[in-house]
Amino acid sequence: MNILVVEDDSVLTDGLQYTLAKSGYSVTCAKTGHYAEQLLDVQKFDLILLDLGLPDMDGLTLLRHLRHRKLALPILILTARDGMNDRINGIEQGADDYLTKPFELRELEARIKALIRRCYGGFSHLITVGRLSLDTENHQVLADGAAIMLSAREYEVLEILMMLAGKVVSKDRIAQRLAADNSEALADNAIEVYIHRVRKRLENYGMVILTLRGLGYLLEIPNES
Numbered sequence: 504m505n506i507l508v509v510e511d512d513s514v515l516t517d518g519l520q521y522t523l524a525k526s527g528y529s530v531t532c533a534k535t536g537h538y539a540e541q542l543l544d545v546q547k548f549d550l551i552l553l554d555l556g557l558p559d560m561d562g563l564t565l566l567r568h569l570r571h572r573k574l575a576l577p578i579l580i581l582t583a584r585d586g587m588n589d590r591i592n593g594i595e596q597g598a599d600d601y602l603t604k605p606f607e608l609r610e611l612e613a614r615i616k617a618l619i620r621r622c623y624g625g626f627s628h629l630i631t632v633g634r635l636s637l638d639t640e641n642h643q644v645l646a647d648g649a650a651i652m653l654s655a656r657e658y659e660v661l662e663i664l665m666m667l668a669g670k671v672v673s674k675d676r677i678a679q680r681l682a683a684d685n686s687e688a689l690a691d692n693a694i695e696v697y698i699h700r701v702r703k704r705l706e707n708y709g710m711v712i713l714t715l716r717g718l719g720y721l722l723e724i725p726n727e728s
C-alpha cells in the first residue's frame with residue numbers, strides 16, 4: 504500500500520513516516536499541493552492523507568483538483584481546523600474521512616485500515632496481537648488459528664482493545680463503541696462485565712487485559728518469543 508502524505512509540518516510527517524512504515528506501508532511525503540500533484544502524475548498511490556493548511560494552496564482546492572481528475576483513491580483529511588464547515592466541505596468535496604489535529608497515531612492507523620478495508624475490500628481486515636487474530640470483516644476471533652466464540656458486544660470490546668493494543672482505552676470510549684452498534688441501553692457495570700468475560704476467554708492464550716483504575720483498560724502486547 505502506497506500512501507501519499509500531503510502535509511507541510513515536518514514533525515508530523517516524520518512521525519507519520521516512521522509509524523506507517525513500521526506498519527508496512529510505503530510512505531511518500533509532499534510538503535506542497537503542487538508537488539503532490541506532480542507526484543500523482545507519475546506515481547500510483549493507494550491512499551492520500553491530506554492536510555488542509557498547505558503553504559501554496561488550500562487543501563480543499565487540491566481535493567477538488569484530485570476529484571476533478573477522477574482520482575478514485577481514498578482521501579483522509581487531516582485538519583487543525585475544528586470548524587464543522589470544513590469537515591462538511593471536505594466530505595462534500597469527496598474526502599472519505601477526516602481527523603482533527605492533534606490526533607493519536609494509533610487512531611490514524613485505525614482510520615487508515617478502515618478506509619483501506621472500505622475501498623479495497625478484504626485487504627487488511629485482520630488485526631493480530633500475540634496469538635490472537637481478529638477478522639474484522641466477519642467478526643471472527645481466532646486464537647492460534649482456531650475460532651473462539653464471543654457475543655457481539657464482547658467482540659466489540661475486544662476489537663477496540665486490539666485496534667489500540669498497548670494503549671489505554673477509556674471506559675467512555677468502549678461505552679461509545681457499544682452504544683453506536685446497539686440500541687439496548689448499557690447497564691452501569693456493563694463494561695466491567697464484558698471486560699471480565701473477554702479477559703477470561705483470553706487468559707489461556709497468554710493475553711492480558713489490564714485494568715487501570717480511573718483510566719480504562721489496556722490489552723498488553725505480548726513479548727515475541
Ligand code: CA
Nearest residue numbers: 511554556557
Ligand atoms: Ca499545515
